[in-house]
Amino acid sequence: VKRPRPEDIFSRPRDAYGQAFATYGPVIGVRRKGNLEYIVNNEYARHVLSCDRLFSFEQGSAAIMNLQPIMAFTKGKLFRDLQDFVRDGIVDRIDEIVYRIYPLFQRDAKEFVDIAAEGLKSGNHPSCFNHFHNTIAETTLILLLGQDYVNERNQDIIEDVSNGMAELTGQYQNFSLIGKYIPILWILYTWVKVMLISIPFGFLRKCGPAIYSDIDRYEDMLSSGKLSPKDEPRNVLFLITKTYHPSDGKRIGALRRLYIAILLLCLIFAAVHTTTVVSQWVLCQLAMRPEYLAPLREELVQVLEEDEDGKLRLTAQSLREARLMDSFIREVMRLKGDTISTMRYATCDVPLGNVIIPKGHLVTAMSTTVHENPEVFGDKPREFNGFQWAEVGKEAVMTGPAHIVFGLGRFACPGRVLAVNEIKLIVMSLIARATPTLLEGKFEVADPLNTVTQPPKGTLVFQPLEKPYLQD
Ligand code: HEM
Secondary structure (H helix, E strand, C coil): CCCCCCHHHHHHHHHHHHHHHHCCCCCEEEEEECEEEEEECCHHHHHHHHHCCCHHHHHHHHHHHCCCCHHHHHHHHHHHHHHHHHHHHHHHHHHHHHHHHHHHHHHHHHHHHHHHHHHHCCCCCCCCCHHHHHHHHHHHHHHHHHHHHCCCCHHHHHHHHHHHHHHCCCHHHHHCCCHHHHHHHHHHHHHHHHHHHHHHHHHHHHHHHHHHHHHHHHHHHHHHHHHHHHHCCCHHHHHHHHHHHCCCCCCCHHHHHHHHHHHHHHHHHHHHHHHHHHHHHHHHHHHCCHHHHHHHHHHHHHHEEEECCCCCCCCCCHHHCCCCHHHHHHHHHCCCCCCCCCEEEECCCCCCEEEEEEECCCECCCCCHHHCCHHHCCCCCCCCCHHHHHCCCCCCCCCCCCCCCCCCCCCCCCHHHHHHHHHHHHHHHCCEEEEEEEEEHCCCCCCCCCCCCCCCCEEEECEEECCCCCCC
């Protein structure tokens, strides 16, 4: 087992791991957060991520996110259920969803550009990350639970849940000394704090009763026999209730209801934070590369569609046609420096390269070696070429052996279609009204080992356009 130094793993992971691969070969062992993990480079990434029989996504993800108790409670079905509900409740309805959420993104982009303009005068710049974290929290509430849940209190609860889950799953662990060097203590502390205090007293106490009575209400609708498909509520909670509603006229039991709350918590966690983070990476890169703005704005004008009142707006079709924007997002995601964002678990002793990975160990792919592989991307693999994917028709949501931002294989991120649409809505609504720049002309990577849930560190500043490309 070859070990890069712990301080290098945290501060310069790309170099530390790269050097270890160059010295020891394509499979290395690293002790991180108390576990011995095996990390592979581009040579074995595809095999490890997509051969679920040997390398289990479910066991790996539960272990890395400290979610084993929940997995045990759900008899291992948690991730498959999440995938099914996202597919049926969100991806299959994406056209109608974009139509519904577009006005929220317009409202918030306009509001943000207004307060950013004031910030230009006062020097007090508003946080773009916080502003759009709220927008995505609101969108998520509507999609999962319905419009009635949208109020400030519930939005705050969503923020708390997504922060609490981020804490629980180790996202801030790299920042804490205890987290780095005595991980078991850190895990215990965050479990108690989040699972016994924040979640029961926040989400469950405040949203629980409303969700409980909505499940009852939906069950009544389903048993009435009068509900036609077009009158069905269009939210994920209804779909879940419909799936679990017993056919013998009984109600969904208490344990199943608790499981429904867990599913909703996981979806909130998966949907809100990561998407907001990527939107900030895209805006920061765009602020650093103003030459991309003119073609992106030209494309924006071309893809707008007329609604029934003759007003121009963005629809799901517009977003599909925005190929330059799509390509830019794909390139930002490829090069943002993700290191370890997927996790697998060896289900038996598996020979790989020059080692045998013992059963029960975590295995993952080092994303930078995949995303910056010279055999695929040429001799300057880290050169940013924002529109290259439009030329070859590779969309931002497409996973592949050279693009693992959303994972790979059977368990690749089921929410990526929604995520990319939301990112497009944020970026396009903003550049239609203002030009992004960065205070002091730069941004920094907050945590090089975690570019997935940490936004870049830098202050985005927006200069309003005299003539916006989108009308309110
Ligand atoms: C830019 C934003 C996002 C990124 C970068 C991202 C990335 C990922 C990655 C890397 C995985 C693990 C895949 C693997 O190991 O092969 C994953 C899983 C998952 N993601 Fe996302 N994701 C994003 C947004 C979303 C959204 C918006 C949703 C929900 C609507 C979502 C729901 C999930 C779920 C439920 C899983 C677990 C997989 C399963 O149950 O099969 N994600 N995501």
